[in-house]
Amino acid sequence: MKRILNIETTKYVGKKMKVCGWVQTIRSHGKIIFIDLRDRSGILQLVFTPKDEKLYEVAQKLRPEWVVGVEGKIKERPKAMVNPKIKTGNVELEPEKLEIFSKAKTLPFSIETPGYEINEEKRLKYRYLDLRRERLKKNLMVRQKVIQFIREFLIKEGFVEIETPILTKSTPEGARDFLVPARLQPGKFYALPQSPQQYKQLLMVAGLERYFQIARCFRDEDARADRQAEFTQLDIEMSFVEQDDILNLIEKIYIELVKKIFPEKKITKIPFPTISYKEAMAKYKNDRPDLRKNKNDSNELAFCFIVDFPMFEWSKTEKRWDAVHHPFTRPQTDNINEIKKNPEKILAHQYDFVLNGEELGGGSLRSFKPEILEAVFEVMGHKKSEAKKKFQHLFSAFEYGVPPHAGIALGLDRFLAVILNEQSIREVIAFPKTGDNRDLMMDVPAEVTKEQLKELHIKIVKSVNKQ
RNA sequence: GCGGGCGUAGCUUAGCCCGGUUAAAAGCGCCGCCCUGUCACGGCGGAGAACGUGGGUUCAAAUCCCAUCGCCCGCGCCA
Numbered sequence: 314m315k316r317i318l319n320i321e322t323t324k325y326v327g328k329k330m331k332v333c334g335w336v337q338t339i340r341s342h343g344k345i346i347f348i349d350l351r352d353r354s355g356i357l358q359l360v361f362t363p364k365d366e367k368l369y370e371v372a373q374k375l376r377p378e379w380v381v382g383v384e385g386k387i388k389e390r391p392k393a394m395v396n397p398k399i400k401t402g403n404v405e406l407e408p409e410k411l412e413i414f415s416k417a418k419t420l421p422f423s424i425e426t427p428g429y430e431i432n433e434e435k436r437l438k439y440r441y442l443d444l445r446r447e448r449l450k451k452n453l454m455v456r457q458k459v460i461q462f463i464r465e466f467l468i469k470e471g472f473v474e475i476e477t478p479i480l481t482k483s484t485p486e487g488a489r490d491f492l493v494p495a496r497l498q499p500g501k502f503y504a505l506p507q508s509p510q511q512y513k514q515l516l517m518v519a520g521l522e523r524y525f526q527i528a529r530c531f532r533d534e535d536a537r538a539d540r541q542a543e544f545t546q547l548d549i550e551m552s553f554v555e556q557d558d559i560l561n562l563i564e565k566i567y568i569e570l571v572k573k574i575f576p577e578k579k580i581t582k583i584p585f586p587t588i589s590y591k592e593a594m595a596k597y598k599n600d601r602p603d604l605r606k607n608k609n610d611s612n613e614l615a616f617c618f619i620v621d622f623p624m625f626e627w628s629k630t631e632k633r634w635d636a637v638h639h640p641f642t643r644p645q646t647d648n649i650n651e652i653k654k655n656p657e658k659i660l661a662h663q664y665d666f667v668l669n670g671e672e673l674g675g676g677s678l679r680s681f682k683p684e685i686l687e688a689v690f691e692v693m694g695h696k697k698s699e700a701k702k703k704f705q706h707l708f709s710a711f712e713y714g715v716p717p718h719a720g721i722a723l724g725l726d727r728f729l730a731v732i733l734n735e736q737s738i739r740e741v742i743a744f745p746k747t748g749d750n751r752d753l754m755m756d757v758p759a760e761v762t763k764e765q766l767k768e769l770h771i772k773i774v775k776s777v778n779k780q
Numbered sequence: 781g782c783g784g785g786c787g788u789a790g791c792u793u794a795g796c797c798c799g800g801u802u803a804a805a806a807g808c809g810c811c812g813c814c815c816u817g818u819c820a821c822g823g824c825g826g827a828g829a830a831c832g833u834g835g836g837u838u839c840a841a842a843u844c845c846c847a848u849c850g851c852c853c854g855c856g857c858c859a
Contacts, residue, residue, distance in 0.1 A: 342822085343815040358819070377809090396819055419810055422791050425820080430792060434851045487859040507859085534858045639859045737852095747851070 314384055320354035322387045322404050332357060332406060333382040333414075335445070336375050337425070346372050350381070350406075353450075358396070358405040359383060371411055378417035383408040433739075437753040440744055452741045456729055458574050460527055463547055466566055472523040472549070477512035479505060479529070485703055486639065488532035491542075499770040505531035505543075508722055511707055513550040514641065514679060517718040518710040522552040527725065535748065538737040539671065539727055542750040546674060550720035556662055556678060559719050560587070560618055563666060567616060575732060581606060581615040589621040603670030611734050617667050619675075621645070624652075624661040625692060633694040638663045640689050640700075641707070642677040649688045656692045666723055668731050676721025681711055 314331040322330060334352030341347075346361040346369075361372040375381070385408040396402035421439055422431045424446040436443040443449060464474065483490045483504035490504035506512075508530045516524045528548040536542060551559065564585050571578050581604060593600050600622075604615035624644050628635040634656050636642060644652055645660040652659055662678035680686050686708070690700035701708050726738035739745035746752050766773065 338819075338821095340818050340821050341815085342818065345816040345818080347818050347821085349819070356819090360817085362816075391817085394817060394819090398819075402819090419790065423809075432787085432791085432851075434787095435791080437851090484859085488857080510859095532858060535856085537858090538853075540858070636859060642859095748853090749851095753851090 316382065318354040319350060319352045319357035319401055322357055322401055322406060325387050326389050326404055327387065329384065329386050329409070330406070331382060331384045334380070335417075336377055336379045336381060339375060339377065341373070346375075348372070348375065350383070351445075355401065356399045357401045358399075359385075360405050360407050362407075365409070368408065368411055371413075372408070375413075376417065378420060380414040380417070382412045382414060384410040434747075434753060437739075437745070437747065440754045444743065449740070452729070452733055452735070453743060455574070455733060456725075456741055459570065459725070459729065462570050462574060463525075463527070463566065466569065467523075467525045467549070470523070470562070472525045473521055474526060475516060475521070475524055477506070477509040477526065477528070481506050481512075484511075486636075488534050491531045491533050494769040494771055496769055507532050508546065509548050510639070510641075510722075511704070513548060513720060514707060514718065515710055517550055517552045517679075518713065518715050520552075520716075522716070524548075524550045524720075528722075533750070536746065536750060537748075538739075539730070541726065541738060541742065542746055544738070544742075545725045547723045547725055548720070549676070549722070550718060552716035552718045554717075554719050556620070556664065556719065559676060559721055560585075560664060563618075563721060563723070564616075571614060571732075578612050578614050578732065581613055582617075585616040585618055587618045587620055590619055590623065591621065593619050600665065601667045601670055601672045605669055613669075614732070615669055619665040619667060620663070621660045622663040622665070623657070624659040624663075624689070625656040627657075634692050636689065636693060637661065638675065638677055640686065640693065640704075641679050643680040644685065644689065647682075647685065649684060652685070652688045653692060662719075664721070666721070668728065671727055671731050672724075673728055674721065674723035676719065678717070678719040681715045681717060683708070683711065686711075 314329075316331045316333050317325065319332055319334065322332065332350060332352065334350045334357075337349040337351040337356060339346065339348055344363055348359040348361070350357045350359050361369055363369040383406065385406050387404050387406050390396075390403055390405055420442055422428075422435055422442070424442060426446070427448045428436060428443060428446050444453070468474070480493060480503040483492065483502065484507065488507050490507065493503040493505065495501045495503055506528075509526060509528050513524050513526070526548045528546055529543055530546055531543050533542060534540070549559075549562075551562075564583075567585075568580065568583060571580060586604065588596075588602070590600055593602055596602070600619050602617065602619075604617055605613045606615075607613060622637050624637065624642065625634040626637050627633075638661060643662045645662055646652065663675065664677065665675035666673045680689065687697055687700070690697065695703075726741055729741040730736075730738045733741060735741055744752065744754065751757065
């Protein structure tokens, strides 16, 4: 018999059907046993009675989290026994056949609560059990809905979803890279992408004009409540556009996304406020102001854009000018002398997107004129040849007809955490890592065999103990 | 790398300041028995803890000290 979902049973009252799932709770009253059967659609009550003695004997042995399949008649519950708390509360199933697919040990923690009270270390170690809880399942399903909406929206707008490489090149600027040794090129390494930045710009040179990707990004830095070593961003790049085209697109996506998937949420201000960096720093003392009117209202969403960031900032550690965003951000002036002479005064065509005081991400109009790029690299203290070597592919590509282009990258995990009122992005990621980037469930990073290392031409040198 | 918090049955905690007496306590869970309408079922009974690890102080350490490990929050870092 073909299995139906628990939620579908209400449509088949009086019929004999098969359902499958996990035993959630057992309420035994001696001569009648109620079992809440959980599947991906929800809970269904099974009622065992000793009418069938053999079946009843087996039912008495059932324990929480065993996986079973049952066939039996779906009955409408008597009025007094309807449970309004569950979606299938007006029906129940009287099993005639019971199959035990697998038994289960007692779980290390309860999965029937939201789970915040449970030691997160345990939750991460047994993530496959943690994900059985309703809250996390819901978070993952909301995540899927958001991604689906964004895909459909952008494809309708003429965007092409393109996968860029995960094995790519280490970039000297920015965060630490995760490195992957290349077996066929002894001594050489791939790096995992910190973002698809350069690929998406190259796609503009390729003439795709409108690119997007739900992109996994990797940064080998210490994690936080809002940071993971690997995270997902909505990555967008467009050709022949100005700043407003990007901001208007983002505004439209998020307004319609909220309207469709989170109708209970209210957006504080439409159109989203656009605040200059200077004004934000003066007025709110930071560049990601929380513009909510009532910070206790979990349904309020205050989006805003921060624009006109400075192009350069003085790096105290390296004692040189550094790009606030990255060197391919387009300065707001074409005056090369001005860029070189007064870098601190130069503003950039750069924008950030902020929600309830959380930075969701940012982007920029890209710099594509060689003389401007050279001036920027010069301010940053790079020799012309060095800069060209580091970003050779971009410089070369730009020699073959490059359209003016711009883009943005927005953190999906952060957006979901905010909109689902979660304190940490770990709550919206299926298999997150700890603060020091370990996966407690898989127990990685882990050592590898000598043979593997040999094949990769890698030797582990134990560092000498510090004094 | 730095600062702060936490670590006691399977889970959540009390006890820790002010060291000593039920053989470290409770709720939930687990196991057994009873119970025909529950839905966080109920009732009775039971098992379950080298108090993260190592060392020290003391007649005596879950409790005080030192070290170490793990998790969380933040700083650094995150173009």
